[in-house]
Amino acid sequence: MATNAVEAASASGLGAQACDAFAREYSRGQEFLEQAWAWVMDKGVEFLANLVMAILILVIGGLVVKLVTAIVRKALRRTKRVNALLESFLCSAVSKTGWIFLFVIALGRIGVDVGPLIAGLGVTGFILGFAFKDTLSNFASGIMIALNQPFKVGDYVIVGGVEGAVRELNMMATVIATADNKKIVIPNSNVWGGPVTNFSAHDTRRVDMSICIAYGADIDKARDVAIEAVKSLADASGRALALADPAPMAEVSSLDSSAIVLTVRAWCRTADYWDVFFGGNQAVKQAFDKAGVAIPFPQMDVHIKQA
Secondary structure (H helix, E strand, O other), X not given: XXXXXXXXXXXXXXXXXXXXXXXXXXXXXXXXXXXXXXXXXXXXXXXXXXXXXXXXXHHHHHHHHHHHHHHHHHHHHHHOOOOHHHHHHHHHHHHHHHHHHHHHHHHHHOOOOHHHHHHHHHHHHHHHHHHOHHHHHHHHHHHHHHHHOOOOOOOEEEEOOEEEEEEEEOOOEEEEEOOOOOEEEEEHHHHHOOOEEXXXXXXXXXXXXXXXXXXXXXXXXXXXXXXXXXXXXXOXXXXXXXXXXXXXXXXXXXXOOOOEEEEEEEEEEHHHHHHHHHHHHHHHHHHHHHHOOOOOOOOOOOOOOOO
């Protein structure tokens, strides 16, 4: 019986504590609601008006930002001196700057102190600058590539020690497709930090071919045969591949141990380079065979001296 009485007293005490805790929480909740209601009655209408104004600023301002971005894009395209990479970067910068400006105005409208926020963003940006210095270096190099335009999408180049056609340009990297169709992504800092060779920069290119002839061959005849062979190159439609101006030429470039090296040069359209190079070598060889111009094998004269 004594045990039951103790348990009953303990349960009664716990119940009283629970009731007191509930009463305190209820009192706090009621106090919070009263303060909230007082705030709504005092500043709620003003806050609601400011909130609606902030939303209108974002909506109307967003339309203005889109309009300004479209105008900038149209103006850049009209100049015809800005590539797609620079156009995309400038339009993105205009759009993002406009939205940041709108958000700052909207936050200030609803009573948010944007001063500490801007200061915090500055400190954060300083820290992130150290953390992402390589990324920022690539981005800065992307800006330089966009401004100077050393190449464009579709050009055949050597950049960062890689040779191939440019397939994609962005602010962080350059995507190259090699001749054997491998995709290579090169960080822009490596592209801008080294020499850039652009084979597609001009409409025409010079093709150099080295042909060996025997020491006993007629050099003038070999020159004439080689030049005529290059001039005869044509595509399927009959269009001459080698340009008439500058005219093809052939000259002796060196005297090797086993042969005379004849350098044959021809100018062509950039798109026809490999057709002229491969076709020219074959045409000169076949023309030499018909004309009787010998192409020697490596040889060595051995003199035996008897005692």
